[in-house]
Amino acid sequence: MKNSRFFPLYVAGWLGLLGWPTVGWTQATTPAPAEGPMLTQPVVLGMLGLLLVIVVGAMLVLVSRVAALVRSAQPPAADNEAGRFDATLTNLTPRQLAALVARQQAQAFHLSGQELGSAAPVRDALGVVQHVALEVHAPWFHEKRRTAPFADLDPRLTRLVAAYLLCAAFWLVLGTTVGWYVGVKFVRPDVDHVAALSFGRLRPVHTNMVFWGWSSLAMLGLGHFVVPRTNNVPLHSLRWGWWALGLINASVLLGSLCLLNGINNGGGEYREYIWPVMLLFALGVLLCFANFYQTVARRTTEEFYISNWYILGATVWGVVLTVIGYLPFYQNELGETITQGYYMHMGVGMWFMTFMLGLMYYFLPMSLNKPIYSYSLGVLAFWTQLLFYTMIGTHHYIFSPLPWWLQTVAIVFSVGMLIPVLAGTINFLMTFRGGRKRVGDSYSLPFLLMGVLFYFTGSLQGSLQALRYTNLVWHFTDFNVAHSHLTMYGIIAFMLWGCIYSLAPRLRGREPRQGLVGVHFWCALVGLLAYAMALMMGGTLKGQSWLALEPFLKSVVLMAPYWLWRALGGTLMLLAHFVFLYNLVDMLLLGKTAALAAAPIPTLVPHADEILESV
Amino acid sequence: MKSWNLYKNHRLFTGTVFLGFVGLSTLIAVQPAARMQADNAPLPTAEALTPEQQAGLRVFIGEGCVACHTQQVRNIDMDQRWGTRPSLPADYAWHQRLDVWRATPSTLGSERTGPDLTEVAVRQPSDLWHLLHLYQPRSVVKESIMPAFPWLFQDSVAGTPAGLALHVPAGFREPGSHVIVPTRRAQQLVAYLLSLKQAPLPSGTPPTAFLALSPPKEAAPASRTPAGNAAPALDGAALYTTNCQPCHQANGEGLKGAFPPLKGSPVVNDKDATLMVNIVLQGYNPRPEYGVMPPFATKLSDAEIAAIISHERSTWGNAAAPITTDFVQKIRALVKPEPAL
Secondary structure (H helix, E strand, O other), X not given: OHHHHHHHHHHHHHHHHHHXXXXXXXXXXXXOOOOOOHHHOHHHHHHHHHHHHHHHHHHHHHHHHHHHHHHHHOOOOOOOHHHHHHHHHHOOOHHHHXXXXXXXHHHHOOXXXXXXXXXOOOOOOOOOOOOOOOOOOOOOOOOOOOOOOOOOOOHHHHHHHHXXXXXXXXXXXXXXXXXXXXXXXXXXXXXXXXXXXXXXXXXXXHHHHHHHHHHHHHHHHHHHHHHHHHHOOOOOOHHHHHHHHHHHHHHHHHHHHHHHOOOOOOOOOOOOOOHHHHHHHHHHHHHHHHHXXXXXXXXXXXXXXXXXXXXXXXXXXXXXXXXXXXXXXOOOOHHHHHHHHHHHHHHHHHHHHHHHHHHHHHHHHHHHOOOOOOXXXXXHHHHHHHHHHOOOHHHHHOOOOOOHHHHHHHHXXXXXXXXXXXXXXXXXXXXXXXXXXXXXXXXXXXHHHHHHHHHHHHHHHHHHHOOHHHHHHHOEOOHHHHHHHHHHHHHHHHHHHHHHHHHHHHHXXXXXXXXXXXXXXXXXXXXXXXXXXXXXXHHHHHHHHHHOOOOHHHHHHOOHHHHHHHHHHHHHHHHHHHHHHHHHHHHHOOOOOHHHHHOOHHHHHHHHHHHHHHO | OOOOOOOOOHHHHHHHHHHHHHHHHHHHHHHHHHHHHHOOOOOOOOOOOOHHHHHHHHHHHHOOHHHOOOOOOOOEHHHHHHOOOOXXXXXXXXXXXXXOOOOOOOOOOOEOOOOOOOOHHHHOOOHXXXXXXXXXXXXXXXXXXXXXXXXXXXXOOOOOOHHHOEOOOHHHOOOOOOOEEEOHHHHHHXXXXXXXXXXXXXXXXXXXXXXXXXXXXXXXXXXXXXXXXXXXXXXXXHHHXXXXXXXXXXXXXXXXXXXXXXXXXXXXXXXXXXXXXXXXXXXXXXXXXXXXXXXXXXXXXXXXXXXXXXXHHOOXXXXXXXXOHHHHXXXXXXXXXXXXX
């Protein structure tokens, strides 16, 4: 792809075209009616300017192509290239000469064609062969590439990581069962009349359980693997890891019990747990931070890998935002509301998204077996994430009694989120470049790829939803529910699954059944799309009904089919989670794991070192 | 290895991201929140919550009502239906931390699956309606998807305070229940709901304007000035749905023991609609067995009232002549406008 360097320009141009008409709303509090000819309107001029960017860009490409054509038509300069080549050859050092001879021999090597043809048992001194199939069946599905287990794992760390992942999967299944039931109540509000199972109590049980139980524990579990791995030292303290796991599990359990019994902190989203319960969670995250920090401090290299910035950043920010969200001193009256906007968006952005990106910077290159495309884009994304994301909380309260300037700042920085999101997306997609075959051959990479695509779509959707016009149509409607699932599910959960499916088989050397991974992937994806599309369509109609000042009840009645579709999509998603739980148990708990230690794989490492040194 | 390179010195790096985030958070959240709290006071016309209403607020929060009900009138014209003016910071000045364990209630909300509650006490002042609605929302609003809250009620076979028993239509009772009586918590919750109305601005203050941001429509809704004679015909059925149906029901039959029927009602079918217009304008509460009818004089324009009454007089088998806007205007002039709520 020769034009790839124009890709950012293209994306920016098209996004500008999409976003520009709505940006107009952010400029004036009371938009003046259109006066004068169309060409004097700033919006129209901006639109023309954007088109001009494309035209000028195309012209530049055209000119450079023509110039190149002209240049190639001219005879090459009579340069003494052959003479220089000769001189190089005659002046080779013995070392270079030996290297060249070795290279020549390597190129001349051919397989005899008999290597795999005999019935003799496979001998594999290097540990390269991972899978031997003597009986070949015509497969129903394309067979995925096998995953080679890590050979040098501390089994105690493996146990810790496995415990985190299994707890997370348990909360996922339980939390989404609750979510599914809550979704069903939109269709059948009288399905039960039990106090603890009423909608208002179960909804926060669902959101908090999948936030703190599933996503947080899964991220932290993977973090306990990534941080020691990327710093090439053992984890600072396994005991701290277990303590943190216990604290967070206790927090989710106690918090859910409180909510079921009608004990709610104040109704603010994602901080429905009362402070003694949330304190346990914060302590757990603090313990993880200390553990990660001490592990990073033990490293012997000078620099520490980019994943660690994101993970250290997320754990620090996670603790800070929980403290700010729960300290009482500025939270009476509308102070509570400002803090709520800040807290609920920072929870998503500075905790989940940041941590997840840190994991992506390890697991994506690892799964693709190639380095990340650009370290610099990662640096840009990290600091802009800190600078822009922190400021956007109030975009949940556009047109509310909160200060107008605060709303405007939130909108401006929401648009600024384009920078970290585009930087991250481009970085990940460019890392994928050339790896299409690998994606097809892997059962973890499709999850990561969809996660990246949802990262782009979901995040930009969030930016556009912050604008004033979009708030007019969509605020307070089910559109927002669709958005939060596109992001927390499409981005976070899909990326987590991608990471887990690439790590878990390497922990114990046992792979999931690929057909079941396929069931998980497609049920989750189709379910999510059905869920989100239905709510986005219904939400749009609802907003239009409100704008037309129709009776409110009409907006409830018109949602019925969309709520039904949401429940159906949710059913598929829930099914996917049960399959995932089975796969995870299969990979981590079932099967023979002890035999693996005796495999010839450990000999691979010294061999490889010798070979590398000899070249 | 003391390095001043952020990416080589983990202590410097962690310190930077910590202080950077704390600094930005202070700037964008903590400081504005503290200022908002310090620089705010209730309107002089506002009434503080009574202990009973405070207790109701706790029930409101504990049951998670804020998941579906907002309490903010945004300053855009589509929110005009939820209040007479956009919400102001002063409206929330009585919001305080509930207790040591629980934070300040977050009532502004982020979803409007159900109606906004800023002025629910004005829209629906009948406690009987609220109790029925809480016991089983579908007994009064057929299409509602709100959860039923039967655990806020008890089934009292003997020793029941007679005045409190609810007349729940037969199909909507919990199986096996006899006499349905609201618990203390239900009464507190209703007391809280009935406290929800916008305090009027102190006299002389011009009301804050709504921003006219909705896309222009062909037929603008009726102006609030009574002289809207030339306005295009209003949809009486739609207005009925919004304003009257919660009690009098879609079929006009009301609910036995709670809300009187309009179908076949002598007042509705009376050739002379004076009494009916009068009831709509001023409200009605002389019969203890029925809920309170709120006054609509300040909520609806003459044209809207005329459209609604004409609709009621010609539907469900009612066959009285429609009335005109002028007629409503004439009666409104006779009824001395009471001071605004």
